[in-house]
Amino acid sequence: xxxxxxxxxxxxxxxxxEAGINPNYWYPVAWSTRLxxxxxxxxxxxxxxxxxxxxxxxxxxxxxxxxxHKGVALHKGEVSGDRLLCPYHGWEFNGAGQCVNIPYFPSDxxxxxAQARSYPVQEQLSIIWVFPGDPSEAEQVxxxxxxxxxxxxxxxxxxxxxxxxxFSICNENTxxxxxxxLHRNLQGWFDPKLLHLHQTDTDVEADYQVSYQGRLSQFLGxxxxxxxxxxxxxxxxxxxxHYSNTLEGVSRMYLMRxxxxxxxxxxxxxxxxxxxxxxxxxxxxxxxxxxVIWRFLLKPFLDQDVEMIESEQRTYEGDRQRRYVxxxxxxxxxxxxxxxxxxxxxxHPTSQxxxxxxxxxxxxx
Numbered sequence: 303x304x305x306x307x308x309x310x311x312x313x314x315x316x317x318x319x320e321a322g323i324n325p326n327y328w329y330p331v332a333w334s335t336r337l338x339x340x341x342x343x344x345x346x347x348x349x350x351x352x353x354x355x356x357x358x359x360x361x362x363x364x365x366x367x368x369x370x371h372k373g374v375a376l377h378k379g380e381v382s383g384d385r386l387l388c389p390y391h392g393w394e395f396n397g398a399g400q401c402v403n404i405p406y407f408p409s410d411x412x413x414x415x416a417q418a419r420s421y422p423v424q425e426q427l428s429i430i431w432v433f434p435g436d437p438s439e440a441e442q443v444x445x446x447x448x449x450x451x452x453x454x455x456x457x458x459x460x461x462x463x464x465x466x467x468x469f470s471i472c473n474e475n476t477x478x479x480x481x482x483x484l485h486r487n488l489q490g491w492f493d494p495k496l497l498h499l500h501q502t503d504t505d506v507e508a509d510y511q512v513s514y515q516g517r518l519s520q521f522l523g524x525x526x527x528x529x530x531x532x533x534x535x536x537x538x539x540x541x542x543x544h545y546s547n548t549l550e551g552v553s554r555m556y557l558m559r560x561x562x563x564x565x566x567x568x569x570x571x572x573x574x575x576x577x578x579x580x581x582x583x584x585x586x587x588x589x590x591x592x593x594v595i596w597r598f599l600l601k602p603f604l605d606q607d608v609e610m611i612e613s614e615q616r617t618y619e620g621d622r623q624r625r626y627v628x629x630x631x632x633x634x635x636x637x638x639x640x641x642x643x644x645x646x647x648x649x650h651p652t653s654q655x656x657x658x659x660x661x662x663x664x665x666x667x
Contacts, residue, residue, distance in 0.1 A: 305631055307496040307508075314626040318470045318637045319618055321644040323348045323561050325435030327543050328445050330558040330570040332430045333460065337362075342386060344377035346562045347434045352421060353377040354430060357384040363397035364432050366419040370401070376418065427451055428460065429558065429570050446544050448556050448572060454585070456554075456574040459592045461600060463569035465608055467615035469543075469561040470640050472569070475611050476545050476557060477538060477636050479510040484606050489516035497535070501635040503642050506540040508632040518599065540636060542643050552576065565615065573600070 331345040331354060342355035344367055351367035353376040361384065367375050369388040379389040385402065386395050394403040399418035407413065422433040422440035427448055433440040450456040465472050475481070482491040491512040498509040515531045534550040545557040553575050560568040577591070618624070628634060 303501055305499040305501055305635060307499045307631065309496070309629045310631070311627050311629055312631075312634055314628045314634075314637070316618070316622060316625070318640055319468050319622070320564070321468075321470060321640050323469070323543065324643040324646050326433075326439050327435070327443055328424075328431040328433050328440075329543070329560050330429045330568075331432050331560060333462070333570065334425050334428045334430055337430060340381045342377050342379065342381055344375065345432065347432060348561050349563050350434050351375070352432060352434075353379075353386065354423060354432065355381050355386050357381060357397070359384065361397070362423045362425055362430060364421040364423040365395060365397075365399050366421075368418070369393060369395075370416040370418050427556075427572065446541075446546065446556055446558060450554055450574040451572070453574075455576065457577050457588060457592060457595075459573040459575065459595050459600065461569075461571035461573055461596060461604065463571060463604060463608075465567045465569075465611050466565060467567060467611045468564055468618075469559060469567040470637065471611050471614050471618075472567045473540065473545075473559065473636055473640065474633050475607055477506065477508065477540060477632050478630060479508075479512060479536060479538070480630055481607075481610070482512065484610060485603055488602055488606070489514075489518040490603065491536075496630065496632060499632055499635060501638065504542045504639060506538075506632060506635045506639055508538045508635075510536050510538070512536055538632075540639070542639055565619075 325348070329347050331347065331352070332343060337343055337354065337356050339356050339360045340358050342353055345352050345354055352364050353367040354362065354364045356362055358381065363386070365376055365386060367377050369376055369390065371388065371393055372390055374388055374390045376386055376388060376395070379387045382394065384396060387393070388395070392405045393401055393416065395418050396402050397420060399420040401413055401416035404413060422437050424431050426445050431445060433443070451458070479491070479494045482494055484490070486492070491514055493513045495511040496508065497511055500507040511533060513531050513533050515529070534552065536547060536549045538547045539545065543559050545559070547555050553573060555571060555573045557569055557571045560570065562568055575595070
């Protein structure tokens with residue numbers, strides 16, 4: 303539905319800070335380069351502990367991080383061929399979670415029925431993804447589409463993010479273009495205007511007009527001179543549970559969200575830039591240029607956002623009944639989607655949140 307992009311005071315309902323996730327989506331858990339063949343790592347998706355391992359042939363597997371024998375964390379074990387060995391007794395589990403060998407059992411003795419839950423897992427966009435919900439739905443749910451990923455005309459900058467806060471607070475920060483004031487000392491954007499807003503049960507689309515001025519805007523190709531004010535349109539698309547945005551003629555960003563727990567969130571972001579340098583030079587220095595842009599241009603922005611996000615979380619934890627006033631209708635639309643998706647999944651056995659029905663959703667204007 304189309305929503306009026308009018309800035310008016312509205313009361314924020316705090317149930318969004320208690321919302322759970324809809325598990326029937328793909329969630330990013332690690333950068334692909336962090337897991338080599340024969341290695342195992344622990345990850346969490348909304349409190350679900352999962353051991354992800356890459357077998358000796360390079361194939362990814364994901365099992366519940368608890369041995370069905372004694373409950374020992376499987377990520378502390380080791381990989382042998384296509385199996386994960388429990389560190390306690392050496393029980394061996396295949397990628398389907400079935401116990402296929404107990405080293406001290408006679409070869410002719412039947413194995414006990416010991417089954418670790420397995421999860422759909424795949425590797426795309428330099429990221430490892432896990433599907434924590436109903437496995438039968440995994441093939442029907444697409445990953446984010448990133449057409450720039452293999453395009454040599456774009457420079458890709460991977461951006462890691464870690465926030466000690468509920469994912470709703472992090473999502474609101476990404477949707478909120480009005481916080482350019484925070485980044486004013488970094489030559490951030492200014493004079494934002496919300497132009498267009500659209501919402502469905504799973505999506506929020508918002509277009510903002512923003513202005514830039516300074517050396518950073520000149521480096522990014524927004525203008526030939528840093529002392530000139532340049533006005534651009536930034537289009538933000540939230541398609542639960544991930545983001546993308548486009549800064550007119552300059553950049554495209556894909557932010558993939560991992561809700562680790564009610565108080566911890568991570569993000570795996572791919573930023574694509576068109577740098578105003580000769581293509582031959584960009585090709586040669588691409589990895590170094592990517593790291594320099596992240597470390598010296600982008601990380602200071604993220605550090606400021608992290609400080610605000612975590613401050614908001616601490617205040618909420620100090621008084622969960624406190625009421626807040628929001629003026630950006632895009633934030634209210636985002637909260638509706640989060641609560642709607644929490645309501646969709648509330649009957650799932652992994653849910654950690656109370657059911658939110660339509661009457662509660664109606665309390666958010």
